[in-house]
Amino acid sequence: MSGAVIEIIREKGKDKVDDSDPIVIARAAYEHPLVVRLCHWINTVALFVMVGSGLQIFRAFPSFGAKIPQKDLLHWPKAFAIGGWLGGALQWHLTFMWIYIATGVLYLGYQIFSGNYRQVLFTHRDVPGVWPMVKHYFFFGPKPVVRESYNPLQKQAYTSAIGLGVLSVLTGLCIWKPIQFSWLAWTMGGFHYARIWHFAVMWAILFFVLGHLVMVILHGWNNFVSMLTGWKKDLGY
Amino acid sequence: MKGEEPAEERKAGETDRRLDDIEVDDKKIDEAKVANKKISASAMDENSIDEKKFRLVSRREVLKLTPVLALGAFAIPGLQEKLLKKGLGFSDWASARLFRSGHRATTFENADLASFDKFPINGYDVDDPGVDLENWRLTVSGAVKNPGRYTLAQVQALPAIRQNTRHVCVEGWDVIGRFGGARLSDFLTMIGADPTAKYITVTCADDYYESLDMATALHPQTLLCYEMYDQPLTREHGAPLRLQAPTKVGYKQAKYLMELKVTHVLDKVGYWEDQGYSWFYGL
Numbered sequence: 001m002s003g004a005v006i007e008i009i010r011e012k013g014k015d016k017v018d019d020s021d022p023i024v025i026a027r028a029a030y031e032h033p034l035v036v037r038l039c040h041w042i043n044t045v046a047l048f049v050m051v052g053s054g055l056q057i058f059r060a061f062p063s064f065g066a067k068i069p070q071k072d073l074l075h076w077p078k079a080f081a082i083g084g085w086l087g088g089a090l091q092w093h094l095t096f097m098w099i100y101i102a103t104g105v106l107y108l109g110y111q112i113f114s115g116n117y118r119q120v121l122f123t124h125r126d127v128p129g130v131w132p133m134v135k136h137y138f139f140f141g142p143k144p145v146v147r148e149s150y151n152p153l154q155k156q157a158y159t160s161a162i163g164l165g166v167l168s169v170l171t172g173l174c175i176w177k178p179i180q181f182s183w184l185a186w187t188m189g190g191f192h193y194a195r196i197w198h199f200a201v202m203w204a205i206l207f208f209v210l211g212h213l214v215m216v217i218l219h220g221w222n223n224f225v226s227m228l229t230g231w232k233k234d235l236g237y
Numbered sequence: 238m239k240g241e242e243p244a245e246e247r248k249a250g251e252t253d254r255r256l257d258d259i260e261v262d263d264k265k266i267d268e269a270k271v272a273n274k275k276i277s278a279s280a281m282d283e284n285s286i287d288e289k290k291f292r293l294v295s296r297r298e299v300l301k302l303t304p305v306l307a308l309g310a311f312a313i314p315g316l317q318e319k320l321l322k323k324g325l326g327f328s329d330w331a332s333a334r335l336f337r338s339g340h341r342a343t344t345f346e347n348a349d350l351a352s353f354d355k356f357p358i359n360g361y362d363v364d365d366p367g368v369d370l371e372n373w374r375l376t377v378s379g380a381v382k383n384p385g386r387y388t389l390a391q392v393q394a395l396p397a398i399r400q401n402t403r404h405v406c407v408e409g410w411d412v413i414g415r416f417g418g419a420r421l422s423d424f425l426t427m428i429g430a431d432p433t434a435k436y437i438t439v440t441c442a443d444d445y446y447e448s449l450d451m452a453t454a455l456h457p458q459t460l461l462c463y464e465m466y467d468q469p470l471t472r473e474h475g476a477p478l479r480l481q482a483p484t485k486v487g488y489k490q491a492k493y494l495m496e497l498k499v500t501h502v503l504d505k506v507g508y509w510e511d512q513g514y515s516w517f518y519g520l
Binding site for chain 2: 024058178
């Protein structure tokens with residue numbers, strides 16, 4: 001279904017050149033199914049709340065070592081946090097984590113069962129295509145020919161982002177329930193490390209979001225609109 | 238002849254590529270036909286669409302995203318508080334289901350213990366509410382066969398448990414400490430607590446109050462704690478008796494216990510819970 005290209009035509013109008021044939025004014029492909037778009041936007045809101053409330057929770061103990069003596073890592077400003085105080089932030093965090101998880105599960109379930117994951121999943125076949133894309137984006141290299149909806153670098157970025165999302169949930173579970181998920185906490189190096197990983201994964205996700213926003217801006221309006229309508233008019237990338 | 242070979246190869250290669258392109262295009266057209274039928278049979282013909290119809294289809298697709306706006310409910314004052322309370326309640330519900338009665342908190346070697354002077358004291362108002370240790374009694378009431386006022390000696394007569402467990406604060410820090418006391422489950426047996434009761438509530442000398450679900454109260458590591466680091470509890474740590482449940486977050490470990498009630502209905506939840514913290518908060 002995805003990657004299917006249709007032509008957008010103009011039947012009548014000033015620009016019409018030939019009377020017999022309608023002119024093609026653009027080509028478009030249906031790239032983002034409704035479930036994906038819904039999950040994307042709900043998850044965007046959830047991620048925003050999770051980061052904001054998470055930073056407020058972090059403000060209660062902005063450290064990773066011992067409580068006595070406590071060495072604070074950074075003083076995150078309250079203005080850039082959600083919840084007002086620790087209890088309020090926990091309410092936001094423990095509410096929106098369900099929305100965050102639900103959209104993640106729905107997205108993954110849909111992608112797997114519809115087969116749509118093939119559009120975006122980074123596999124070994126995409127490895128050779130990553131470097132040309134990096135050269136194009138960062139070192140003014142020639143634009144590689146991309147026949148798929150996602151280029152190899154995009155696949156790598158989005159697949160990594162999904163992996164980070166899963167990690168954010170798993171590390172969070174180990175902080176929330178270190179005893180019930182003791183085996184999982186053990187794989188992360190224990191409760192202390194789970195908290196460090198959770199924090200690190202958040203920054204990794206924010207780094208992805210920054211890169212994602214830059215690319216969306218660079219690729220223009222049609223690219224952004226495609227996540228709203230599902231239809232992408234600019235098939236260049 | 239040799240010089241011409243590469244040129245021929247290149248030509249052949251180019252032809253292949255062109256054939257590839259044609260195949261891809263055919264495939265794309267087939268896919269497009271399928272896609273178009275799925276999306277809107279009436280709005281499009283086989284593989285093209287009028288720009289006006291495309292705009293219409295696009296608009297309809299955007300409208301399908303309206304469920305996202307439901308999240309805006311969290312921005313409405315008044316409703317926000319209710320929704321977050323529901324969310325926290327759902328988390329507590331899930332927590333109670335994730336709790337396994339037979340699953341024990343990790344215990345640690347003595348070498349892993351934080352030194353006693355580095356065990357934080359997190360009093361919510363005063364470090365010492367001035368409990369009269371000489372005449373102290375634990376008042377037991379509620380759904381029990383033997384209500385009354387119990388001495389520390391009666392608690393200490395129950396089998397003693399000593400455990401090195403992690404104390405996890407809601408703030409995010411944790412400390413491994415050594416705790417000693419009687420199992421709350423043994424005490425509940427002694428006072429003849431109704432096995433069908435659902436909650437244990439405690440009130441403290443400093444007006445602090447807390448409650449536990451019965452599953453946690455009966456957990457083998459949940460103690461009526463009268464010792465830390467093999468010494469009687471100091472006043473800052475809740476002398477003479479405190480709760481110690483390693484499967485719960487720090488604020489559930491109420492200090493300076495004065496009253497203990499076994500109930501079917503939770504009438505007094507907890508000091509911090511009434512400020513907005515989670516009630517169950519099992520680890």
